[in-house]
Amino acid sequence: MAIDPGLRRLILPTLLPAFPGLTAPQWAVDLVAEGLGGYVVFYYNIADTGQLRALTGSLREVRPDVLLSLDEEGGDVTRLGHLTGSPYPGNAALGAIDDLGLTERIYRAIGADLRATGFNLDLAPTVDVNTADDNPIIGTRSFGTDPARVSAHAAAAIAGLQSAGVAACAKHFPGHGATHTDSHLEMPTVDVPMGLLRERDLAPFAAAIEAGARSIMTAHIRVPVLTGDLPATFSRPALVDLLRGELGFTGVIVSDALDMRGAAGIAGSTAKAAPRALAAGVDLLCLAGQCDQDLVEETIAEITVAVDAGWLPVARIEEAAGRVADLSAWSIAAARAEDAADDGIGYPAAQRAVRVEGSLIGLDSPLVVQMVDAELNIAAGRVPWGLGPHINGTQQLQVAIQSASPEQVRALAGTRPIVVVGRNLHRQPAAAALIEALAPTNPVVAVEMGWPSAWRPAGVRAFVTTFGASRANGWAAASALGLTG
Known part of the structure; x- marks a missing residue:
């Protein structure tokens, strides 16, 4: 289908796809030049530090403010350390130690590692309150079971990351910690009253906002009292009324990966999930772990169809693109001289846990x-x-x-x-x-x-x-x- 060039330029900043390989394919480089929001880098893009710096550097040469992100949580979820394991303890250990200064130092060290390898957006920290022992997807990624403790460590982690010039992304709103299933595979349900949701699950997000988190990631979970039958990623009451209105968040709302069953399974495909998320209030769309040029173009086409159909206003895309531009500008302003490595900080920290x-x-x-x-x-x-x-x-x-x-x-x-x-x-x-x-x-x-x-x-x-x-x-x-x- 023919896509208006002006609309295409408006859509591109809202996209955060991935690409295969240890070097960026030409189509990925070309999209950065066109104005793409950025990329998510996965383990399969990383062989060693030198190669990674060359990869991110090749994209920054095209546009210095492009958002380059990854899931670097420390602990069990690591991309930089995927070949050996992370040299840092994760959130559960930090929560058990309960030393806010240590949590801030660990995340500052992670931020320094990321900045040194070319990243300016970390899809972390996880701020879910893990109240389900059999939660298959959060677990040790959480700071714990107590909302007050999770809130305090979330704020410390965000302060540490962002002091290193790397934007934080608190996840997974409105809270994935009480789920018993994995949103990669299905859409979990958290069926609780609004009072409990505010007291337990939303408290760390309020703390993250107070700490100045530059972005927040949505969860593909259903909370009937808030989202009805939809996942939070597709819910305006969750993202606009609650997150923007009640909690006062003004930064970038990032979707969890739209190829996950909790989103694509509801919308019909990854590409069809994108305009639904935009319409609900998402600003930056993580497309998929396995992504190619065809998926990017299919997503642009589906967003265009939604605009032509009248249910996705152009003004909503303009708003999203503007927020992404603000985040990119912050990443340039926050750039700083590379910190001295805090060598070995993770090992004695893990020992304390x-x-x-x-x-x-x-x-x-x-x-x-x-x-x-x-x-x-x-x-x-x-x-x-x-x-x-x-x-x-x-x-x-x-x-x-x-x-x-x-x-x-x-x-x-x-x-x-x-x-x-x-x-x-x-x-x-x-x-x-x-x-x-x-x-x-x-x-x-x-x-x-x-x-x-x-x-x-x-x-x-x-x-x-x-x-x-x-x-x-x-x-x-x-x-x-x-x-x-």
Whole structure:
């Protein structure tokens, strides 16, 4: 279809797609020159620091204020550290430590890493209050279960990031922490009264706004009292009446990825989700993790159709484009000399988060058994985790959760102590059964590197909680067990 060039120029700043490869394809470079809002960079775009700087630099040469973003939360969700794991503990560990100054320093260090590699927008921090132990997508990405604590750390994280010249994006509005399903796969529902939503889920967003967050990301979740049958991303009552009106947010509203089932599944496609999100009040549209030129052009076409049909006013697109331009201008004004690296800050921080219940005495020369995940946090992806990189001379065994047998493990361990390492053990009955079957014959320590729950296995010598599975968390656990020497 023929698209008016003026309308195309107006639409482009509202788009935040991705592209494949370690170098930007020509179409991606050309779109920056045309006025595209920016890009989301994923793990598959990153090989090493030198390559990444060359990639972002090639786009900034075309337009210095282009928004280059990624999901760098520290902890379990890392793009810069996707090959090794993040050197920083994530939000759950920071919330457990409860040192606001430390949280600000960690996020300032993350911001310095991002600025040094060419980024000016971090799709972080997660400010959801994780009240569901079986939440499959938030978990250790949350600062905790207490709205006041999450609010305080959200503000500290935003201050740290933005002091490094990187815009923060508080997510996932109006709060993804009480969900039991993953919006990548379906549209979760949080069916609570408005009073509870304000008191529990909205409090950290109010704190983020007060802290000056430059952007806020929507959630593809349904809150019947607020959004009816629609996800928040498509809801004007959520984004305009509540977020803009009641909470007073004036920055950029960013959508979560529109290819997720919670959005594309409702609209019919990723491209069709874009004009619905714009009409609801979104300013910057994250399109998809797997994106190409065809999807960008299809999205522009669908937005044009909505304008021609009369249900998406041109004034709404102008408003969105203006907010994105303001964010881009802020990123230029906030540019600063590269901070000195805060080397190693994450490792002692992760050590402060470790909690030990029971005794670690007499656990010499253990067999370390890592439970291979049966479940995968889609937002985190496949990032290395565990104690493995940090222990030398200690025998290790990786076992599949569903097929591991006590006899296999016991035969290898003999009479030695056994350290079982897992994530979200409380959600995996087979893992719990293995630990409890080993405890009567061997000294057993369980190491929980996922979301901490009230569950504790019977008969174990000790239970160790790390509040995350980053590289720093793994080192901290190995250190606590005396295995790093």
